[in-house]
Amino acid sequence: MAKSSVSKLVPKVPPLPSVPGMSRRQQFSASTKKTLIEVAEKLFTEHGYASTSLDAIVAGAEVTKGALYHHFSGKQALYEVVFEKVEAATAQSIDAAMRETKDPWEQARAGLRTFLEAVQQPTYRRIVVQEGPSVLGYQRYREQEERSTFTVVEDIVAAVLRAGDRSVDDEMVATFARLFFGAMSAAGESVTEASDPEDAADRIELAVTYLLTGVRTLAEQGVRVEDMR
Amino acid sequence: MAKSSVSKLVPKVPPLPSVPGMSRRQQFSASTKKTLIEVAEKLFTEHGYASTSLDAIVAGAEVTKGALYHHFSGKQALYEVVFEKVEAATAQSIDAAMRETKDPWEQARAGLRTFLEAVQQPTYRRIVVQEGPSVLGYQRYREQEERSTFTVVEDIVAAVLRAGDRSVDDEMVATFARLFFGAMSAAGESVTEASDPEDAADRIELAVTYLLTGVRTLAEQGVRVEDMR
DNA sequence: TATTGAACATACCAAGGGTATGGCCAATAC
DNA sequence: GTATTGGCCATACCCTTGGTATGTTCAATA
Known part of the structure; x- marks a missing residue:
């Protein structure tokens, strides 16, 4: 019964680079x-x-x-920490991609493309998109989301919208952002599950571009969101 | 200990209208x-x-x-039956709303509005949108979805798109439908959670109308989806 | 050197999904 | 009318699993 009761407080590989403050x-x-x-x-x-x-x-x-x-404090708390970590990483990658260019439209395309890539990652899909709302409850899910990835998307949408129509208020921006966020999340699932993911991703980009072009065209014609009422 | 051990095979209210075949x-x-x-x-x-x-x-x-x-056969199987029931009811209500008019654009607006209403119902939200993908697994979730509500939405999208651009293929229709479906699902959550749901629903409609108008405008100008490449 | 408390390990509990088994009675056969 | 069968459901039990209560070690501080 010499069951190896090792690893008391002796990790097999102690963190070599001694962190100063710890x-x-x-x-x-x-x-x-x-x-x-x-x-x-x-x-x-x-x-x-x-x-x-x-x-x-x-x-x-x-x-x-x-x-x-x-x-x-429990299983759910652990999940929430993992969730935050994944969210933060995604938001950061999108943010980084956008800083590559300065033109609002190019920023938007870069950001959305990166988001479309992120939303295809198994980890983000499973932990954030698929099981996030269910495990955390929609309330907490949304709170977390709004502290990272969603806000980044919202900024993109705001830039695009206001480039053509400076009269849209914050609430309207948030509304468009919700729609785009939901659309892209669903797109990620769709792409990943497709028989030819690359082809599917191209179609998504095509469709989004078409929609954005429509918005752009309306803006150029001076048609404002409020005119729809 | 005369614990009433009633209800053996004696339901308190036997189904009164005797069904013929049973x-x-x-x-x-x-x-x-x-x-x-x-x-x-x-x-x-x-x-x-x-x-x-x-x-x-x-x-x-x-x-x-x-x-x-x-x-x-188990808890999940029971959930799946409930899921199908809710999905079927929703699809049917959208379908009914669309039959009210004949004009494609009006059909689309009616359908999307009904979908937006459905997606705010607590039952549809919780069972289909929030927990569906998590409980059933995304695969089965999507299979079920494509047998009812999604197909209805897809028909709407197809009608709108092809009214302006007859060249879009089925795959492209499906892509746009995915985006819209995801957008509207997210919209439902957003609306329900808003401080003023009615106001939020109006903004969603406004935003969707704006996007649709953009699509319509492009179509009138002869701009096709394929031109985006 | 003594003491304290952070950082774990161990043992245990209760809830809940699933299973094995058996009883009851309507429907069918004879 | 009697016997038999099988659908329909109840009861008792098992086992996984999240959570808790308690014990143990040892680095850090006094």
Whole structure:
């Protein structure tokens, strides 16, 4: 019964580059927390929230539930941390892509294209789009979303809209942003599930471009959103 | 301990209008199944899938788990039946609204408006939009969807697009339909959650009208989707 | 050196989905 | 009319799993 009861407080690979402001103990702690998050992200992506047991997560991280519940208040809280991490990464990548150019229309195209790419990533799809609203509840889902990716999309939409019609108010911008955000999220699923994803992505871009061109044309003709009433 | 062990095979209210083709036993059975579905729909809508226990469902239907597992293979199968029921009802209501008029553009507006209304119903929101993809898995979700509501939306989109540009193929129609479907689904959540839902719904309609007008304008100018390449 | 508390491990509990089994009675056969 | 069968459902039980309660270790501070 010499069951190897190793790994007490001795991670197999101690974080080598000693972080200045942290004690050894704090570094070990941060390491286990980080590992838990990473393993959870992987398993949640692969099997979904309900089908991923905490036992599987702690086994993957080579710790026990005691460690998990020390760092997180429960399964949902852990999921929320993973969710935020994925959201933040996505928002940042979109933001970076937009800074490549200065022209509003080109920024918009770059941003939307990057968003379309992001929304095809398995992790973002599963954790944010597919299971986010269900696991977090729509309220919290939306709160999180509005602190990262959605806001980026909203900025894009605002730039496009106001380039042609400076009279649209913030609420109207938010409305258009909601529509675009929903459209692109659905597009991501559609593209990924298609028999020829690349072809599907091209069609999405084509359709979005057509819609944007329509908006642009209306703007050039002096037709304002308010004129629709 | 005279615990009333009633309701063996004696429903409190036997289905009065004797259905011709069914025996009494079959009618009782159908009644039990129907009740289970109705109770499940109610509880799933109010508390969500995960937070609704089978015990709560069978208690609400005044039966036991034996009855439930006789009619359904499990919790998810029951959910799927509820899902189909909700989807069918929604598709039918949209379809009915569209038959009110004959003009393609008016049909489209009527259809989209009805869809926007449907997508605000608590049952459709919770069971189809919010938890559908998560509970059924995206694959099955999409299969179900394409057998009812999505197809109706697709027909609307096809009519609008081809009214201006007869050259768009089926795949392109499907692409636009995906975008619109996603946009409207997200819109439903947005509207319901808004402080002033009516006002929010008006803005959605305004935005959609603007986008459609853009499409219409392009079509009138002879600009085709393929020209975007 | 003593003490404290962060960072875990271990053992346990209760809820809930699913299963195995059996009983009852309407429908059918004879 | 009697016997038999199978659909319909109830009861009892199992097992996974999220969560909790308690114990243990050891680095950091006094």
